[in-house]
Amino acid sequence: MDLTYTEEEEDFRAxxxxxxxxxxxxxxxxxxPLDWPGRRAYDMGWxxxxxxxxxxxxxxxxxxxxxxxxxxxxxIFLEETEKAGAPYxxxxxxxxxxxxxxxxxxxxxxxxxxxxxxxxxxxxxxxQGFSEPDAGSDLASLRTRAWRDGxxxxxxxxxxxTSHAEVADWCELLVRTTPVSEAVPKHxxxxxxxxxxxxxxxxxxxxxxxxxxxxxxxxxxDEVRVPVANRVGAENDGWRVTMVTLSYERGTAFVGxxxxxxxxxxxxxxxxxxxxxxxxxxxxxxxxxLSAEFGALWRLTQWNVxxxxxxxxxxxxxxxVFKLRYSHARQExxxxxxxxxxxxxxxxxxEWTLDRLSSLSxxxxxxxxxxQQNIVAERILGLPKGR
Amino acid sequence: xxxxxxxxxxxxxxxxxxxxxxxxxxxxxxxEGSSLDRGLWKELGDAGFFSLMVPEADxxxxxxxxxxxxxxxxxxxxxxxxxLVGTFLAAGSLQGAASGEVxxxxxxxxxxxxxxxxxxxxxxxxxxxxxxxxxxxLTPLHRLPGSGxxxxxxxxxxRLPKARAGVGAAAEAVDGDLADLLVAAEQLGSGGKTLxxxxxxxxxxxxxxxxxxxxxxxxxxxxxxxxRVEVARGAVYAAAVTGDVLEIAGAKLLADEAAVHNAxxxxxxxxxxxxxxxxxxxxxxxxxxVRAGLGRSAAQAEEELxxxx
Numbered sequence: 241m242d243l244t245y246t247e248e249e250e251d252f253r254a255x256x257x258x259x260x261x262x263x264x265x266x267x268x269x270x271x272x273p274l275d276w277p278g279r280r281a282y283d284m285g286w287x288x289x290x291x292x293x294x295x296x297x298x299x300x301x302x303x304x305x306x307x308x309x310x311x312x313x314x315x316i317f318l319e320e321t322e323k324a325g326a327p328y329x330x331x332x333x334x335x336x337x338x339x340x341x342x343x344x345x346x347x348x349x350x351x352x353x354x355x356x357x358x359x360x361x362x363x364x365x366x367x368q369g370f371s372e373p374d375a376g377s378d379l380a381s382l383r384t385r386a387w388r389d390g391x392x393x394x395x396x397x398x399x400x401x402t403s404h405a406e407v408a409d410w411c412e413l414l415v416r417t418t419p420v421s422e423a424v425p426k427h428x429x430x431x432x433x434x435x436x437x438x439x440x441x442x443x444x445x446x447x448x449x450x451x452x453x454x455x456x457x458x459x460x461x462d463e464v465r466v467p468v469a470n471r472v473g474a475e476n477d478g479w480r481v482t483m484v485t486l487s488y489e490r491g492t493a494f495v496g497x498x499x500x501x502x503x504x505x506x507x508x509x510x511x512x513x514x515x516x517x518x519x520x521x522x523x524x525x526x527x528x529x530l531s532a533e534f535g536a537l538w539r540l541t542q543w544n545v546x547x548x549x550x551x552x553x554x555x556x557x558x559x560x561v562f563k564l565r566y567s568h569a570r571q572e573x574x575x576x577x578x579x580x581x582x583x584x585x586x587x588x589x590x591e592w593t594l595d596r597l598s599s600l601s602x603x604x605x606x607x608x609x610x611x612q613q614n615i616v617a618e619r620i621l622g623l624p625k626g627r
Numbered sequence: 628x629x630x631x632x633x634x635x636x637x638x639x640x641x642x643x644x645x646x647x648x649x650x651x652x653x654x655x656x657x658x659e660g661s662s663l664d665r666g667l668w669k670e671l672g673d674a675g676f677f678s679l680m681v682p683e684a685d686x687x688x689x690x691x692x693x694x695x696x697x698x699x700x701x702x703x704x705x706x707x708x709x710x711l712v713g714t715f716l717a718a719g720s721l722q723g724a725a726s727g728e729v730x731x732x733x734x735x736x737x738x739x740x741x742x743x744x745x746x747x748x749x750x751x752x753x754x755x756x757x758x759x760x761x762x763x764x765l766t767p768l769h770r771l772p773g774s775g776x777x778x779x780x781x782x783x784x785x786r787l788p789k790a791r792a793g794v795g796a797a798a799e800a801v802d803g804d805l806a807d808l809l810v811a812a813e814q815l816g817s818g819g820k821t822l823x824x825x826x827x828x829x830x831x832x833x834x835x836x837x838x839x840x841x842x843x844x845x846x847x848x849x850x851x852x853x854x855r856v857e858v859a860r861g862a863v864y865a866a867a868v869t870g871d872v873l874e875i876a877g878a879k880l881l882a883d884e885a886a887v888h889n890a891x892x893x894x895x896x897x898x899x900x901x902x903x904x905x906x907x908x909x910x911x912x913x914x915x916x917v918r919a920g921l922g923r924s925a926a927q928a929e930e931e932l933x934x935x936x
Contacts, residue, residue, distance in 0.1 A: 509936035528933030532877035617846035626841025
């Protein structure tokens with residue numbers, strides 16, 4: 241068990257810190273968090289700077305245009321960028337963390353050449369078209385159909401919770417290419433398509449979240465033609481391809497956020513000392529407990545990263561365990577922020593207010609806590625499948 | 628950075644597990660009542676259990692805190708009895724402690740375990756200690772007079788040395804931080820064991836025509852048990868690697884919680900069986916409560932961590 245970083249890793253950290261110190265002051269002012277077109281422009285500008293400096297797709301393999309960095313270097317990158325207050329991956333989230341790694345792992349050389357460079361350069365934004373009104377947590381029940389018509393699929397159906405659809409160029413779309421029957425159970429017969437968002441027949445209707453944001457949308461597909469060449473992986477093999485994507489989502493998505501939560505906790509303590517709330521022992525102890533929580537979650541992150549480094553970079557099942565605890569701890573952090581701020585917590589212009597609202601999605605998005613508990617119980621603990 | 632067990636550490640853990648499975652039976656210990664198995668104590672000494680962190684030059688094993696934590700985790704899994712922490716702390720300085728010939732206890736907070744069975748009290752200061760009927764049938768306890776419950780020797784923020792030459796002389800004060808980390812490691816082992824017990828039971832026990840582990844309500848209890856144990860593991864192992872006193876406070880807090888709550892959930896999964904003397908569940912719960920009462924309390928750990936924010 242070793243928590244010291246190698247000389248090479250510390251060099252990498254020092255170079256990154258120096259670059260961040262030079263680069264961050266040059267960034268334009270941040271857009272309004274509810275202005276998604278503005279956020280797209282801002283986030284992609286940041287991505288372009290990362291690309292020019294050689295930090296784009298750090299953890300992607302070199303033959304996919306990435307830097308082939310080790311999981312530990314990726315961890316250092318997320319830690320340092322968060323500590324320095326650099327922009328979050330934002331609108332590029334799906335491209336960089338879902339669709340990109342999936343195409344890098346499962347795509348043909350032509351597909352990798354077509355789709356990966358624009359993600360890394362910050363030229364194209366992806367959205368995620370997985371969920372449907374009747375297929376959220378039960379993703380395999382999706383019904384959006386795709387028929388073959390020559391060298392095209394014709395796609396009809398509807399999607400919901402389509403992240404970043406409003407500003408996306410491409411959609412990672414799951415469709416049913418073979419109807420469910422006794423011979424074809426629901427996990428089979430699904431295919432993974434890259435759908436251009438400017439194709440005729442697509443209607444995007446942004447959904448307003450309880451935070452007032454339109455980070456996701458409903459999407460209606462009416463005989464949308466998608467080239468067969470845009471299918472990643474074999475026909476009807478989309479479920480397995482998707483599991484590749486989800487393992488990345490659960491494995492790496494929250495690393496930087498633990499660092500952010502520890503920073504916010506420190507700010508909460510400073511604020512409480514300033515406004516007198518620190519004298520409340522119950523609140524003080526609550527913050528102390530959260531400090532233990534986030535400290536342990538950071539160590540668990542390092543544990544998971546070390547494990548994935550040993551297994552050749554594939555994120556392990558530890559991601560589900562981490563997400564279960566992290567999503568609740570994050571919500572508790574912002575509940576505590578409400579206690580510290582008192583009436584100030586009702587001010588929508590306070591940054592913690594919006595974060596408090598958005599934290600409510602953490603136990604739902606990317607697999608609800610209930611589904612995650614089933615995954616942990618069945619896949620890690622080996623309990624029988626059931627209801 | 629490679630925050631995973633090395634091959635040697637895995638081998639050490641496996642060796643201790645085999646030794647305890649072959650030599651210690653908690654049910655037999657229960658039949659013995661509250662007397663210490665001195666033969667076992669000697670065998671533990673011969674195996675290097677107590678001298679693990681004593682330098683090789685002084686006849687010890689010469690390993691560090693991470694290895695000590697792995698060994699104490701196994702002790703917690705097995706519900707090993709006796710004043711393990713006191714004897715371990717005395718091994719470097721007190722003749723006979725390392726070999727297990729001399730049984731050493733110490734006060735941890737307001738409690739002294741195994742006082743009547745011990746030959747030496749590390750750090751002394753137990754005059755007027757009052758015995759009481761211990762909740763845990765396998766841990767006799769004395770209470771120190773006048774202690775409000777929070778009395779606990781603690782150092783200012785800083786780091787423990789990686790390997791300590793001559794751990795705690797008999798005359799020295801007890802190293803409360805090192806003791807807390809070892810207790811936390813035992814809690815981690817117990818939390819992991821009750822998780823295993825719950826999962827095994829949930830797979831075997833049928834109700835309504837199927838294994839109860841197929842029911843979501845039971846599954847979710849088990850999943851949360853794993854989450855607790857893994858979060859505590861991250862905290863305990865990291866505290867052992869860094870020796871950081873605040874990390875030790877966090878590790879004690881989270882490991883206490885993992886051991887106590889996992890034992891409670893294990894009892895719940897066992898249903899009526901869990902409420903019987905016959906099932907081992909209550910032994911884990913009672914010991915977890917005792918360990919939570921040794922050294923830092925949750926309130927104390929939380930205040931320390933808050934003060935550092």
